[in-house]
Amino acid sequence: xxxxxxxxxxxxxxxxxxxxxxxxxxxxxxxxxxxxxxxxxxxxxxxxxxxxxxxxxxxxxxxxxxxxxxxxxxxxxxxxxxxxxxxxxxxxxxxxxxxxxxxxxxxxxxxxxxxxxxxxxxxxxxxxxxxxxxxxxxxxxxxxxxxxxxxxxxxxxxxxxxxxxxxxxxxxxxxxxxxxxxxxxxxxxxxxxxxxxxxxxxxxxxxxxxxxxxxxxxxxxxxxxxxxxxxxxxxxxxxxxxxxxxxxxxxxxxxxxxxxxxxxxxxxxxxxxxxxxxxxxxxxxxxxxxxxxxxxxxxxxxxxxxxxxxxxxxxxxxxxxxxxxxxxxxx
Amino acid sequence: xxxxxxxxxxxxxxxxxxxxxxxxxxxxxxxxxxxxxxxxxxxxxxxxxxxxxxxxxxxxxxxxxxxxxxxxxxxxxxxxxxxxxxxxxxxxxxxxxxxxxxxxxxxxxxxxxxxxxxxxxxxxxxxxxxxxxxxxxxxxxxxxxxxxxxxxxxxxxxxxxxxxxxxxxxxxxxxxxxxxxxxxxxxxxxxxxxxxxxxxxxxxxxxxxxxxxxxxxxxxxxxxxxxxxxxxxxxxxxxxxxxxxxxxxxx
Numbered sequence: 001x002x003x004x005x006x007x008x009x010x011x012x013x014x015x016x017x018x019x020x021x022x023x024x025x026x027x028x029x030x031x032x033x034x035x036x037x038x039x040x041x042x043x044x045x046x047x048x049x050x051x052x053x054x055x056x057x058x059x060x061x062x063x064x065x066x067x068x069x070x071x072x073x074x075x076x077x078x079x080x081x082x083x084x085x086x087x088x089x090x091x092x093x094x095x096x097x098x099x100x101x102x103x104x105x106x107x108x109x110x111x112x113x114x115x116x117x118x119x120x121x122x123x124x125x126x127x128x129x130x131x132x133x134x135x136x137x138x139x140x141x142x143x144x145x146x147x148x149x150x151x152x153x154x155x156x157x158x159x160x161x162x163x164x165x166x167x168x169x170x171x172x173x174x175x176x177x178x179x180x181x182x183x184x185x186x187x188x189x190x191x192x193x194x195x196x197x198x199x200x201x202x203x204x205x206x207x208x209x210x211x212x213x214x215x216x217x218x219x220x221x222x223x224x225x226x227x228x229x230x231x232x233x234x235x236x237x238x239x240x241x242x243x244x245x246x247x248x249x250x251x252x253x254x255x256x257x258x259x260x261x262x263x264x265x266x267x268x269x270x271x272x273x274x275x276x277x278x279x280x281x282x283x284x285x286x287x288x289x290x291x292x293x294x295x296x297x298x299x300x301x302x303x304x305x306x307x308x309x310x311x312x313x314x315x316x317x318x319x320x321x322x323x324x325x326x327x328x329x330x331x
Numbered sequence: 332x333x334x335x336x337x338x339x340x341x342x343x344x345x346x347x348x349x350x351x352x353x354x355x356x357x358x359x360x361x362x363x364x365x366x367x368x369x370x371x372x373x374x375x376x377x378x379x380x381x382x383x384x385x386x387x388x389x390x391x392x393x394x395x396x397x398x399x400x401x402x403x404x405x406x407x408x409x410x411x412x413x414x415x416x417x418x419x420x421x422x423x424x425x426x427x428x429x430x431x432x433x434x435x436x437x438x439x440x441x442x443x444x445x446x447x448x449x450x451x452x453x454x455x456x457x458x459x460x461x462x463x464x465x466x467x468x469x470x471x472x473x474x475x476x477x478x479x480x481x482x483x484x485x486x487x488x489x490x491x492x493x494x495x496x497x498x499x500x501x502x503x504x505x506x507x508x509x510x511x512x513x514x515x516x517x518x519x520x521x522x523x524x525x526x527x528x529x530x531x532x533x534x535x536x537x538x539x540x541x542x543x544x545x546x547x548x549x550x551x552x553x554x555x556x557x558x559x560x561x562x563x564x565x566x567x568x569x570x571x572x573x574x575x576x577x578x579x580x581x582x
Contacts, residue, residue, distance in 0.1 A: 048423040074425035084416030086341075088348040100337040101424045145420070 001026050001153055001183040002047065007056035009042055016042040017207040020056070026152075029179045031194030032187035034204035035309060040187040041081050043204070044157045047185070048078040061152055074103055077146030077182075081157040083138050087131025091122055091141055094130055095148055102149040116144040120174065136167035143174065147182070154178065156186040160193060172197050191305055205309045218308075230276055231258070233266040233293035234284075241289060243267070249283070251276045264292060335430045342408075342438025352442060355403060359396055359446050366392035367453040383457060384466035388475045388548045389541070397479075401511050402504035404443055405490025408435045409575070413498035432491065432572045439487045447479055470550030478547040481560040482540055486511045488567035495574040515540050 002024040009016045017039040024030045032040050045051040047058055049065050049072060058065040063072035086094060095113045104112050117126055120140040125133060130141060139159065146154055159175065160168045175197050178184060188194050194201050195215050203211040203218075211218055234241065246255035251273045258266040269276070277294055284291050346352040370386040373379060379386075387393065412418040421431065454465040454472070466472055486507075493506040517535050536542050543556045 045419070050419050050423050070425045070427070073423060076423070078420070078423045080416065080419045080423075082416065084418075084420055086345065086417060088345055089341075097337065097341055098420075098424070101334060101426060103334070103425060 001028075001061055002185060003057075003059040004043075004047070005057040007043065007046060007053050007058065009039075009046060009051065009053045015207050017046075017204075020204075020207070020209060022202055022209060022212065024153075024183060024185055026183050027179075028200055029175070029184045029186070029198045031198030031201045032185060032204060033191065033194050033201055033305070034187075034189065036189055038204045039207040040189075040204060041157055044078075044155050044185070044187060045080075048076055048080075048155050049073045050078075050080075074149075075152045077149070077151040077154045079142045079146045079154070079156040079159060081161070083142035085130045085138060085141060085145075087129065089130050090127055091130060091133070092117070092126040094141065095144055098145045099148045102151075104149050112148055112150070116148045119147070119177075120144040121170070135162050136164065136170075139163060139167070139171060140174075143171070147178065150181075152183060154182045154184045154186075156184065158188060159186055160188070160190070168193075203305065203308050211308045229297050230269045230271060230280065231266060231293060231295045231297060232269060232280060233264055233291070235290035235292065236260070236263050236265050237290065241287075251279050266293070334426050335434055338426065338430060338434030339438055339441075342434055343441055346438070346442050351403075351407075352445075355400070356446055356449070359400070360449060362392055362396040363387075363450050363453070366390050367450075367457075371457065382464075382466045382471065382549075384454065384471050384475055385545070385548045387453070387465075388479075388544050394541070397482075398508070398511060398515060400443065400446065401486045401490050402507040404439050405487055405494050405507055406500045406504040407494070408439060408491055409494040410498050410500045410503045413578075414500075428575050429572055432495075432568060432575060436488055436491050436568055436571075439491070440484060443483045443487060444480065447476070447483075451476075466548075466550070468550055470552075471548055474547035474550045474552055475544070477552075478544055478556070481557060484564040485514070485560045485567070488564045488571070489514075492567050492571045492574060495571045495578070514538075 004020055004022050007020040008018055020039075020043060032043070034040050042051065046053050047060070047065065049069050052066060060072040061075045063075070065072045089097065092113060095116055096109050099109045099112050100106070117123055120143050122137070122140055122144055125137055130138070133141065139162075143156070143159065146156065156175070160171050163171060172193070175184065175186065179197075179199075186194075186197065200214055201212065201218060202209055211221065213221065243255055243257060246252055246267060246269065251271055252269055253272045254270045256268050258268045260266070269280075273279070275296060277296060280294060283289075284294075367383075367387055369390065369392070370383050373386065374383070381389075409418070412421060422428075451472075457463070457465045466475075489510050490503075490507040493510065494500075494503040496506070497503050517538050519539075537553070537555055538559060543553065546553055547556075
C-alpha cells in the first residue's frame with residue numbers, strides 16, 4: 001500500500017531524513033517509533049503529500065505522491081500532529097465540509113459523517129463549535145476527519161499525544177478497531193503505545209531506519225533474552241525457604257529478596273534457563289510452599305529500543321518518557 | 332468544480348461566522364452614511380456641477396474606507412491557515428493549489444461586494460425622498476459600481492499575494508496596504524515632479540483611480556482601465572499560486 005524508496009529531505013543544512021526506505025502492506029498497522037526530532041513528522045508530511053522530498057520516491061496505493069498527487073491524496077486519511085482545525089465551525093459542519101472536499105458524493109455526505117461521528121464517539125458534541133472542544137475531542141474530530149471518506153490508508157502523526165490516560169485508551173481501542181478496514185501507519189515516541197496497537201514497528205533515529213520487525217523479532221534481534229526475571233511471592237508460614245536454598249537450585253542463577261511484609265515474602269529470581277516457572281511450580285508442590293504469585297517479567301521494549309538507539313547527550317533531555325509504560329507483564 | 336464551491340462556501344461562511352464581516356459592514360456603512368449625508372447636504376448650498384453619485388464616490392471618507400478594506404479583508408486568507416497549521420489539512424486533501432487560490436480570492440471578492448451592495452440603498456432612499464435621480468443616467472451607477480468592483484479585484488488579488496507570503500497577519504496587512512497605496516496614488520506622481528513629461532502625465536492620469544472614478548461615475552467608461560485591472564488581477568493570482576507552491580517546496 002505504501003512504498004518508500006530512498007527518501008531524503010533536508011531543512012537547510014540539516015538533514016531531517018536520509019535515504020529512508022520501507023513499505024507497508026495492505027491491512028498492516030505499522031508503528032513509526034523514534035525519539036523526538038528523529039524525522040517521524042517530516043516523513044509523514046511527505047507521505048501525505050504536504051511536503052515534497054528532496055529525492056526518493058513515495059507510492060501510495062500504486063500512485064506516485066508527487067506526479068499523481070491528487071489520486072494518491074484521495075486514498076489517504078491524514079491526522080497531523082496537534083490536529084489543526086477551524087475553530088469557528090461546528091463539528092458536524094466541519095466533517096461535512098471535509099467529506100465534500102475529499103470528493104464524497106453530496107447525497108452520501110450525511111451518511112458518511114454519521115458513520116465517522118458514531119465511530120469516534122462524537123455524537124453529543126456534533127453541534128458544538130470546534131474551538132470549544134477539549135484536546136481529547138479535538139483529537140477525535142481529527143480522526144473522524146481522517147476516516148470520513150473511508151480511505152485505504154490512515155497516516156496518524158502522534159494520535160495520542162497530550163491526552164489523558166482514559167482518552168489514550170479510547171483512542172487506542174479506536175485505532176485497533178480501524179485496523180480491520182484500513183492500512184495504518186502511526187507515529188509515536190511512546191513504546192508501549194506502538195506495542196499495544198501495532199503489528200510491526202519501524203524504529204527511526206536521526207533520519208534513518210535502524211530496525212524493523214514485530215516486537216518479538218526486535219527482541220530477538222537485540223539479543224535480549226525473551227524472558228527476564230521471575231517473581232515468586234510466598235507465605236512466610238509455609239515451610240521456610242531461605243535465599244540460600246533458592247540459590248542452590250540448579251536452574252537459578254541468582255535470587256534476591258524484593259520485599260517482606262505482613263507474612264508474605266517476595267523473591268526475584270534470575271534464572272539460568274529460558275522459563276523456570278514450571279520447575280518452580282513443581283518444586284513448590286513437592287515442598288508444600290504456600291504460593292501467592294509466580295510470574296515472569298517480560299523484557300520491556302525500552303531495553304530493546306535503547307539497544308538500537310543509543311542516547312546521545314542532546315537526546316537525553318527530550319528522550320523517552322519513562323512514565324507511560326508498563327514494564328511488568330504478569331503471565 | 333465541486334471542490335471549488337466547497338472551498339468558496341467555507342471561505343464566505345467563515346467570514347460571516349466570525350465577527351469580522353459584521354464589524355466591517357457596520358463601520359463601512361457608518362462612514363459611507365456620513366459621506367452620503369455630506370453629499371446631499373452640499374446641495375443646500377446652491378447649485379453644483381456634480382451629481383450626488385459623483386460626489387459620493389469622490390470624497391476622503393469614501394477613499395479612506397475603500398483603501399482600508401483591502402488589508403482587512405485579505406490579511407487572514409493564507410496567513411491564518413499557515414499559523415494555525417490548517418493549511419496542512421487543506422493541502423493534503425485532494426484539492427488543486429489553483430482551486431485553493433481561486434476560492435480564497437473569490438471568497439474575498441464576494442465579501443467585498445456584499446460590503447458595498449448596501450450603499451446602493453442610499454441612492455434608493457434619495458430617489459424615494461426627492462423623486463430625483465442621484466445621477467445623470469443609469470450608466471453612472473454602473474460605472475461607479477463597476478469600477479469599484481474592478482479595483483476591488485486587483486487590490487484583493489494583491490492582498491491574496493501578500494497573505495500567501497507570510498504567516499503573520501499583521502505583516503500581510505502592512506504589505507497589502509503599502510502596495511495598494513502605491514498603485515492607488517500613481518496619480519500623485521504628477522504633483523511630485525513638475526518635470527514630468529506629457530506622456531508620463533497621460534499614463535499616470537489613465538491609471539490613477541481617483542481620475543478613473545471621476546470618469547466612471549459620470550458614466551464615461553475607459554476600456555484601458557478595465558483591461559488594466561483584469562490583467563493585473565490575473566497576474567497577482569498567478570503570483571499567489573507560485574508563492575503557495577514555493578512555500579510547499581521550501582517546507
